[in-house]
Amino acid sequence: MRGGGELRLADVESSYDAVVVGSGMGGGVLTLKLARAGMNVLLVEKGGLLDLAPPAPGEPIGRYMYGMMTDEARLSFVGGETKFYGAALYRFRESDFAAVEHEAGVSPQWPISYADLEPYYAEAEELLCVHGSPAGDPSEPSRSAPYPHPPLPHDPKVAAIVARLEAAGMQVAAIPRGIDYGPGRPCVLCPTCDVYACRLGAKMDAETAAIRPALATGNVDLLTQAECLGVLTDAAGTRASGVLLRQGGEEKRVLAPVVAVCAGLEQSVLLLRRSRNAAHPEGLGNHAGMLGRGVAGHTTSVMFALVSASEFGARHTKTFAINSYYEGAPDWPYPIGVVQAGGQIPIWEGVSRLKRVPVEIVAKRSLVCFYMNEALPTLRTGYVFEGDAIAGETPPLQNVRSFARLRKLAAASFTRAGYPVLPARLKPSLWHKTGGAVMGADPASSVTDTTGQAHEIAGLYVAGAAVLPTAGAVNTGLTIAALALRTGAAIAGARASVAEAASVQA
Numbered sequence: 001m002r003g004g005g006e007l008r009l010a011d012v013e014s015s016y017d018a019v020v021v022g023s024g025m026g027g028g029v030l031t032l033k034l035a036r037a038g039m040n041v042l043l044v045e046k047g048g049l050l051d052l053a054p055p056a057p058g059e060p061i062g063r064y065m066y067g068m069m070t071d072e073a074r075l076s077f078v079g080g081e082t083k084f085y086g087a088a089l090y091r092f093r094e095s096d097f098a099a100v101e102h103e104a105g106v107s108p109q110w111p112i113s114y115a116d117l118e119p120y121y122a123e124a125e126e127l128l129c130v131h132g133s134p135a136g137d138p139s140e141p142s143r144s145a146p147y148p149h150p151p152l153p154h155d156p157k158v159a160a161i162v163a164r165l166e167a168a169g170m171q172v173a174a175i176p177r178g179i180d181y182g183p184g185r186p187c188v189l190c191p192t193c194d195v196y197a198c199r200l201g202a203k204m205d206a207e208t209a210a211i212r213p214a215l216a217t218g219n220v221d222l223l224t225q226a227e228c229l230g231v232l233t234d235a236a237g238t239r240a241s242g243v244l245l246r247q248g249g250e251e252k253r254v255l256a257p258v259v260a261v262c263a264g265l266e267q268s269v270l271l272l273r274r275s276r277n278a279a280h281p282e283g284l285g286n287h288a289g290m291l292g293r294g295v296a297g298h299t300t301s302v303m304f305a306l307v308s309a310s311e312f313g314a315r316h317t318k319t320f321a322i323n324s325y326y327e328g329a330p331d332w333p334y335p336i337g338v339v340q341a342g343g344q345i346p347i348w349e350g351v352s353r354l355k356r357v358p359v360e361i362v363a364k365r366s367l368v369c370f371y372m373n374e375a376l377p378t379l380r381t382g383y384v385f386e387g388d389a390i391a392g393e394t395p396p397l398q399n400v401r402s403f404a405r406l407r408k409l410a411a412a413s414f415t416r417a418g419y420p421v422l423p424a425r426l427k428p429s430l431w432h433k434t435g436g437a438v439m440g441a442d443p444a445s446s447v448t449d450t451t452g453q454a455h456e457i458a459g460l461y462v463a464g465a466a467v468l469p470t471a472g473a474v475n476t477g478l479t480i481a482a483l484a485l486r487t488g489a490a491i492a493g494a495r496a497s498v499a500e501a502a503s504v505q506a
């Protein structure tokens with residue numbers, strides 16, 4: 001799609017400087033970084049462009065994710081999951097990079113420090129148009145530059161809730177959000193954002209913020225509705241050499257010295273597994289049995305703070321969070337987690353028929369909040385393979401008592417502020433999964449090195465949720481973007497060094 005039209009597999013060049021597989025946060029941002037470094041990139045995406053007409057007058061601005069999902073095409077679109085994300089774009093806290101003791105075990109140390117990633121966080125915030133402020137957030141890490149944009153304004157009714165929480169002694173902070181808001185900008189702070197795709201192109205998802213600017217460089221071909229079937233290596237298995245692609249009934253090999261697997265956590269793992277060859281019989285990057293392992297995430301649930309006897313009305317609610325328990329509490333030595341105002345999501349559509357009406361009545365009168373804490377990886381958490389498929393999964397370790405404490409503290413905050421919290425408890429789920437192709441300094445316990453390059457296979461990179469060694473307790477999207485920028489800088493730097501050496505020799 002270099003010039004704008006749909007690209008067919010037959011029209012794709014036979015070789016590129018790099019092939020990027022998957023166009024979500026990891027792949028989209030990496031593509032932009034490589035294109036801006038002057039590399040010729042093929043971006044391959046299994047899904048198509050989510051071509052949304054602008055809303056008709058009175059229609060919601062967002063298109064609801066669940067209404068668009070089918071079994072065959074679960075969130076496979078250019079932009080990946082970010083087309084529907086809440087754009088809550090947090091830096092991990094400094095402690096997330098260190099080994100931290102939790103109730104259920106130790107969250108392992110990262111192979112890089114917060115300081116190593118800080119410049120890329122700043123670059124990612126600029127790229128994704130992040131609005132935020134460190135005020136009211138004791139867990140906020142140090143930064144080399146202020147947030148690129150001021151925090152989003154609260155809706156008046158949300159501002160009143162924040163004022164009452166603060167009057168009751170709570171520290172309340174703005175949620176850093178990646179949306180294109182401000183004078184002359186397209187975002188209108190509508191109620192249908194989180195779990196919806198924006199029809200005004202105002203959400204800074206991977207397509208809007210990274211892929212469109214990447215295409216504008218003229219260095220990128222975007223191949224949609226095309227699946228990467230396998231990553232190819234040289235005969236010795238020491239270098240990536242290209243990919244095998246399929247579009248419709250057609251298959252084609254495309255050569256490239258750099259291949260980046262950015263297909264989302266599970267699909268990246270499966271792609272590396274099914275690319276196995278004689279030199280890597282258990283899968284690319286799986287020399288130590290770590291492919292599919294080290295899976296972590298967030299234990300998450302939903303809380304309804306009853307804020308109004310009548311319906312609360314359609315509002316943009318996702319603007320504040322309570323992060324004061326990130327590192328623990330005076331009477332609890334372990335990290336506890338975070339509370340975040342959620343968007344206005346029709347949660348009742350996802351419950352049993354019997355509960356649907358009462359949940360709808362409650363949700364429409366409540367501020368829906370998420371509360372989440374870290375679920376820990378170990379060397380065993382993650383997937384077990386049978387052939388090319390996943391045969392079983394060991395979930396990350398849940399910090400169950402810390403999670404119960406988080407709920408109690410969050411509920412007490414709202415109650416103190418005069419908003420009863422309804423006893424309805426939804427079963428906790430695992431969100432924002434990370435790992436499966438974890439980066440690390442030690443090849444015996446990781447799949448890639450600290451730049452995202454597979455140990456033992458030059459030119460094979462992984463970007464996206466799969467490389468994160470832990471999930472912290474804040475949303476992972478900005479960290480995925482920052483790591484992808486760092487990986488892109490490493491790829492471009494290595495290429496420049498080779499070119500310089502060649503010119504010296506000549």
Ligand SMILES: Cc1cc2nc3c(=O)[nH]c(=O)nc-3n(C[C@H](O)[C@H](O)[C@H](O)COP(=O)(O)OP(=O)(O)OC[C@H]3O[C@@H](n4cnc5c(N)ncnc54)[C@H](O)[C@@H]3O)c2cc1C
Pocket residue numbers: 021022023024025026027044045046047065075076077078079080081082084085086087088089090194195226227228229262263264265267268271432463464465466475476477478480
């Ligand atoms: C409703 C929702 C709300 C969220 N809200 C937030 C939030 O507020 N903040 C936050 O930080 N995170 C949020 N997230 C999570 C965030 O969107 C993901 O963590 C992030 O998008 C993961 O990026 P990724 O690049 O690893 O993968 P993905 O975004 O999943 O992208 C992977 C892409 O690869 C493609 N693909 C897969 N296999 C192949 C193949 N073989 N060939 C070609 N293409 C392939 C897929 O179609 C997909 O487009 C949310 C997620 C959802 C679903």
Ligand code: SF4
Pocket residue numbers: 061062179180186187188189190191192193194196197198199200201202203204316
């Ligand atoms: S809040 Fe802004 S970015 Fe989000 S869907 Fe509405 S208009 Fe789009």
